[in-house]
Amino acid sequence: MTEATSPYLAPGLPAPRPVRDGLDEPYWSGARRHELWVQRCPSCGTHQWGPEWMCHACQRFDPDWVQVEGRGRIFSWQRPHHPVHPALADQGPYVVVLVELPHADRIRMIGNLLGDPLQAIEIGSDVDAVFEDHDDADPPFTLVQWRAR
Amino acid sequence: MSDNTIKGRVAVVGIGETTYYKRGESPDPEFKLVLRAILDACADAGISHRTVDGFCSYSNDRNMPARLAAALGLPELRFSNMQWGSGGGGAAAAVGNACAAVAAGYAECVVAYRGLAQGQYGRFGAGARVNSISGPPAFTVPYGVMSPAQMYAMRTTRLFHDHGISPDTLKAVALAAYHHAQNNPRAVMHGRPLDGDTYDSSRWITEPFRLYDCCLENDGAAAVIVTSAERAADLIDTPVYPLSVQQGGPHRSGATVDNQPDYATSSFKLLAPRLYAQAGIGPSDVDAVQSYENFTGAVVMSLIEHGLCSYENANEVLTVENLTAPDGALPLNTSGGNLAECYMHGLGLQIEAIRQIRGTSTNQVPGARVALANAGPMVEVASTALYGTAEALG
Numbered sequence: 192m193t194e195a196t197s198p199y200l201a202p203g204l205p206a207p208r209p210v211r212d213g214l215d216e217p218y219w220s221g222a223r224r225h226e227l228w229v230q231r232c233p234s235c236g237t238h239q240w241g242p243e244w245m246c247h248a249c250q251r252f253d254p255d256w257v258q259v260e261g262r263g264r265i266f267s268w269q270r271p272h273h274p275v276h277p278a279l280a281d282q283g284p285y286v287v288v289l290v291e292l293p294h295a296d297r298i299r300m301i302g303n304l305l306g307d308p309l310q311a312i313e314i315g316s317d318v319d320a321v322f323e324d325h326d327d328a329d330p331p332f333t334l335v336q337w338r339a340r
Numbered sequence: 341m342s343d344n345t346i347k348g349r350v351a352v353v354g355i356g357e358t359t360y361y362k363r364g365e366s367p368d369p370e371f372k373l374v375l376r377a378i379l380d381a382c383a384d385a386g387i388s389h390r391t392v393d394g395f396c397s398y399s400n401d402r403n404m405p406a407r408l409a410a411a412l413g414l415p416e417l418r419f420s421n422m423q424w425g426s427g428g429g430g431a432a433a434a435v436g437n438a439c440a441a442v443a444a445g446y447a448e449c450v451v452a453y454r455g456l457a458q459g460q461y462g463r464f465g466a467g468a469r470v471n472s473i474s475g476p477p478a479f480t481v482p483y484g485v486m487s488p489a490q491m492y493a494m495r496t497t498r499l500f501h502d503h504g505i506s507p508d509t510l511k512a513v514a515l516a517a518y519h520h521a522q523n524n525p526r527a528v529m530h531g532r533p534l535d536g537d538t539y540d541s542s543r544w545i546t547e548p549f550r551l552y553d554c555c556l557e558n559d560g561a562a563a564v565i566v567t568s569a570e571r572a573a574d575l576i577d578t579p580v581y582p583l584s585v586q587q588g589g590p591h592r593s594g595a596t597v598d599n600q601p602d603y604a605t606s607s608f609k610l611l612a613p614r615l616y617a618q619a620g621i622g623p624s625d626v627d628a629v630q631s632y633e634n635f636t637g638a639v640v641m642s643l644i645e646h647g648l649c650s651y652e653n654a655n656e657v658l659t660v661e662n663l664t665a666p667d668g669a670l671p672l673n674t675s676g677g678n679l680a681e682c683y684m685h686g687l688g689l690q691i692e693a694i695r696q697i698r699g700t701s702t703n704q705v706p707g708a709r710v711a712l713a714n715a716g717p718m719v720e721v722a723s724t725a726l727y728g729t730a731e732a733l734g
Contacts, residue, residue, distance in 0.1 A: 200484050205470050207478035215478070241476050241596035267494035267501070267603070271546040275487040276469075284544075287485055289494050289598050299599050301480050314501045334482055 195225065196321045196336055199303045200285060203278030206328050215242045217256035222333040225322040227261040229295060230254040240298035261320025263290035263337070266299055268312045284308045290318055290337050305338045316340075345618045348733045350439040351572035351579035354385030354565035355691045360528050360682035364459030366559035374403045374455035375411060377561035381451065385565050386575055392565070394419030394447030396437040398430025399685050403455050419447035423587070423723075427488070428632060428678075429607075429716020431686030433723035436585025438566040448567060454687045455561035463557060476596040488634060489554050492718045493546045496637025498604040500548065503651040507548060509658040510636035511539050513672065514552040514679055516663035517633065521676025524702040528558060529680035553636040555678040562687040564694065580697040580727050583619035583710070586611040587723035594720045606641035606717030611724050616647075619726045620734055621710060623647035626726070628671045628696040628705045630689035630713035633678045638717035643670070646712065646724070665703040674703040686715045693727045 209216045221228030230239040232246035232254045239247060239254055246254050267289040274280050286304040291297045304312065305321060317340040324333050356377045358368075366373060382389045389412050395405035396419070405420035419441045423430030431454070438450035473481050485491065499505050518534035521527035534552060542551040572579035590610055593600050602609070616622050623646060631639045631646075640658060643649050648670055649657040657670065665671035675681040675692040682688050693713035695701045709732045714724035 200482075204484065205473040205477075205481050207482050208472045208474050210474040210478070215475075240599055241479055243596075247592055247595065267498040267598075269490065269493035269497060269546045269548070270544070271484060271490055272544040273487075273489075273546065275490065276484070279484060282484075285484055287483055287490070287494070287546075299597065301483055301485055301597055303483050314498070 194319070194321050196305060196323050198323055198325070199305060199336055201278050201282050204276060206325070207332055208330070214244065218242065219332060221258065222322065222335055223331070225333070226258050227320055227335060228256050228258050229298060231257045238295040238298050240300060259292060259295045261335070262340070263292045263300070263318055265289070265312065265314050265316050265318060266291040267314060268304070270308070286310070286312065288312070288318065288337055300335065302335055302337045305336055345584065346439045346443050347583050347619060348581065349443045349569055350566055351569045351581050352564055352694050352727070353567055353572045353575050353579060354381035354387070355694055356381030356384055356563040357526065357688070357691065358560045360526055360684070361559040362528060363463065363557040363559060366457045366459065368457070369460050370455045370457035371403050371407070373457060373559070373561035374408065374453055377455065377563040378408070378412070378451055378453060381563040381565045387449070390414055391449045392451055393417065394421070394438065394441050394450035396421040396423070396434040396441070396450060396452045397454055398423035398434045399427050399454065400425070401454055402461070419450055424721070426716055426719040426721040428634065428685035429719035429722045430587070431632065431690055431715035431723065432585055432713060432725040433587035433715065434687070435564055435566065435582065435690055435725060436587060436723060438564070439582050439585060442566055442568055448571070450566050451563050452566065452687070453561065453563040454685050456684065457559045458557055459559065479597045489545050489549055492635055492638065493549050494598065495604050495718055496548050496635065499637060499641060502604055505640060505651070506655045509640045509654055510548070510553050511536065512658050512660050512663055513633065513636040513639045514539055515660045517673045517677045517679040519660065519664055520674050520703045521680035524675050524681055527676040527681040528556060529676060548637065549635055552679070555634050556683040558682045558684065560682055560684055562684045562691055564687070564690060578698045579730070580694045581730065581733055583621070583726040583728045583732060584615050585723065585725040586615045587721060589721045604641065606638050606645050607719065607722040608642055608645035608714065608717065608724060611722065612646045615724050615726060621726070621732070625710050626712045627708040628665070628674055628693065628711045630673055630677065630693045630711065632686045632689055632715045632717055633673065634717065642714055642717045646714065665705050671703070671705045674701050674705065689713045689715070690725065693725070697727050697729055
């Protein structure tokens with residue numbers, strides 16, 4: 192899981208930072224290592240996304256973090272055309288996918304689908320995680336993107 | 341079903357609206373707009389504004405009850421209520437909370453209200469203007485997902501995929517709204533009709549939503565006054581009875597990053613059966629429907645989940661002809677709604693349902709006895725209401 196990509200969207204969107212209470216820090220530090228980390232309850236074994244302080248399935252506090260394989264399938268998608276942020280003024284259309292991870296209780300993640308922004312998109316098709324480093328940001332961060340398999 | 345409901349115990353006696361403006365064009369600041377709408381509703385009810393003793397709002401409205409009560413010179417503020425979060429999903433709930441307060445005896449004359457002046461404050465539909473972002477938005481905003489249209493488009497994509505719903509249903513919802521707005525002088529889009537070719541050639545906001553699939557952004561204010569059924573009978577000739585109001589979200593509707601187990605839903609699957617049960621009626625009793633359009637795709641889900649059509653027949657039922665008053669089988673958004681009258685975060689739709697029961701809509705459904713008005717489809721906490729005539733109380 193070390194495939195990398197250059198930034199998909201134009202620079203200037205708000206940069207993600209771990210939340211101050213530490214809830215999602217393992218995800219962001221994992222992404223920097225080009226690894227995909229999500230929550231999993233040590234009691235009932237349920238994977239969970241986004242991060243929360245309690246397992247939604249069995250109400251145990253403080254779910255563990257586990258590394259999962261960076262593969263999934265497209266659950267839904269959209270193609271924004273209207274620039275909702277000044278940074279996207281000259282971007283043109285881009286593709287957003289909602290990806291489910293079948294091997295992790297079908298938790299879902301949002302990202303961009305790399306490649307032609309006007310490509311045909313099929314729900315259910317397989318995608319792989321690709322890591323987009325922003326090393327020059329302060330602090331640096333890495334986004335998890337998706338590419339058709 | 342418990343008989344502990346609001347049905348027959350409370351009534352709407354006043355409705356008030358300011359002029360509806362395009363976003364940023366209100367000559368008045370937001371607080372003044374709200375005061376004007378409340379005074380307008382009091383005049384409509386024929387009561388002194390000092391009779392009001394409670395306020396309910398939603399969507400984190402900035403105009404707080406204590407400030408309103410002070411400005412209006414109320415002898416006492418007895419009920420001050422905010423429906424948490426979920427944007428316009430609280431529009432029906434705000435009326436419902438007013439009903440509950442009156443039924444429980446917390447207050448006697450409660451106003452549900454909403455005010456917006458987006459020139460004075462920020463735009464609802466614009467993305468975040470910050471350098472960094474944390475928490476759940478950090479998992480969406482860096483991917484260019486930050487506007488309401490973008491937060492809900494993928495549910496509509498999935499609706500099409502799961503149930504074979506045609507995008508033509510979205511178009512019919514938009515065209516019906518604009519058609520109705522042409523008869524409604526209050527409507528921001530009055531005098532600006534929309535035809536099918538213009539819809540088809542309009543720009544994409546985010547596929548599958550075109551420009552006309554998205555609600556407007558407006559300035560203005562609206563208010564609804566609720567009091568006891570007993571008192572209402574002394575005040576006005578045509579009290580309108582909230583038959584049932586429900587609010588809530590399905591299992592884990594608050595899960596973040598689009599992880600709600602039931603995804604392509606308007607959040608009404610559990611609310612609608614309770615809505616009808618407490619009203620003692622069914623979907624076939626509904627004469628006019630005001631279905632909140634944040635986006636047209638959500639209207640399609642809402643109509644299906646309220647039992648007004650089905651996944652199987654939606655493509656046949658949801659046509660402009662059927663959705664248009666006075667002759668359509670399912671008259672929808674008869675004021676022009678959030679798409680073409682005004683986006684007062686859906687309170688205008690509640691008011692239009694009340695107007696249908698009074699018989700005073702500019703697109704009146706002849707003999708309407710029951711009107712439905714829902715709020716905030718697809719959000720974490722939605723709400724939905726049924727209004728009826730005295731006859732509809734059974």
